[in-house]
Structure formats: structure tokens, C-alpha cells
Amino acid sequence: MGFSSQLVCRNCQWRTVCGREDAIGRLRLVGMLRRDPDPDEDLLAVLLTEAAPRMTCPLCKEKRLSAIDHDPVADDADWQSAVLCEVCRQPIPPERVEALPGVKRCVACQGRSETGVAVEEPEYCPHCGSLVEIRVGRGAGITRYRRFCTGEPPCRL
Numbered sequence: 001m002g003f004s005s006q007l008v009c010r011n012c013q014w015r016t017v018c019g020r021e022d023a024i025g026r027l028r029l030v031g032m033l034r035r036d037p038d039p040d041e042d043l044l045a046v047l048l049t050e051a052a053p054r055m056t057c058p059l060c061k062e063k064r065l066s067a068i069d070h071d072p073v074a075d076d077a078d079w080q081s082a083v084l085c086e087v088c089r090q091p092i093p094p095e096r097v098e099a100l101p102g103v104k105r106c107v108a109c110q111g112r113s114e115t116g117v118a119v120e121e122p123e124y125c126p127h128c129g130s131l132v133e134i135r136v137g138r139g140a141g142i143t144r145y146r147r148f149c150t151g152e153p154p155c156r157l
Contacts, residue, residue, distance in 0.1 A: 003041040009057035010064040127155040
């Protein structure tokens with residue numbers, strides 16, 4: 001079956017499902033699993049639960065995530081009926097789709113659109129297609145920002 005966990009923001013209710021590779025990548029970003037190339041799934045679940053409060057939500061930028069077990073079998077019945085937001089690509093709650101047939105955006109993205117707040121489009125690596133993150137460089141002096149590929153193994157940008 002494989003590892004599957006869900007990260008949820010307690011502040012804005014953003015959520016995403018993490019597979020094994022995604023969980024490993026997220027744990028490495030917060031300083032965990034630097035040496036273990038192939039961690040056990042039980043260890044991943046424990047570490048993800050412990051590290052989730054230190055992870056940043058991509059929507060509201062708050063460090064209030066929580067990790068919960070995700071059962072993909074329970075989602076199999078609903079996967080065809082799920083409507084994804086055209087901006088953030090997260091599922092739109094079925095209640096919203098039922099109330100507003102033909103809706104294309106989740107509440108958060110629709111709200112940002114109506115208030116004129118620009119939506120951050122994610123950047124993808126031109127080599128492997130993984131997400132690109134911007135991190136602070138390690139040099140002394142002026143703060144410099146660099147782009148890093150989150151793929152496994154990371155590409156050189």
C-alpha cells in the first residue's frame with residue numbers, strides 16, 4: 001500500500017497529501033533525515049507528526065501544520081468527483097461545489113482574487129519538474145537568496 005500522510009494548516013485549513021518521497025523531502029527541509037537514505041515508514045510517520053508544527057503553510061505562511069494519517073482507500077470512492085481549485089490545485093470542499101455548481105476556485109483563492117491579492121504561482125525546475133524553493137544563501141555579509149530544486153536528487157540550478 002505505501003506511506004501516506006496528510007498535512008493540514010490549523011490556521012487557513014490548507015491541506016495536502018504526502019507520499020513517501022514528499023514526506024522525506026519535507027522532513028529534510030526542517031533538518032531531519034539528513035543521513036538516512038531509506039527511512040522506515042513508521043519512523044516517517046512519527047517524525048512527520050513531530051516536525052509538522054515547524055513546517056510553513058504555503059498559503060498563509062504560518063507555522064501551524066499538523067500531520068494526520070491518510071487513508072487513500074477511503075478517498076478512492078470520491079476521487080472522480082473531486083473538483084480541484086484552478087489556482088492552488090487543492091480539492092474544493094464538496095459542500096461548496098454543491099452550493100455553487102461550476103465553481104472553479106476554493107474559498108481562499110476566490111477571496112484573494114476578489115481582494116486583489118496576487119496569487120503566488122509555484123516555480124518548477126526546468127530540468128526535472130520538481131518544485132523550486134528560494135532559500136537564504138550561506139555566505140556572510142549581504143543576504144542573498146538562491147533557488148533550490150526539491151527533487152530527489154536535487155538538480156543544480
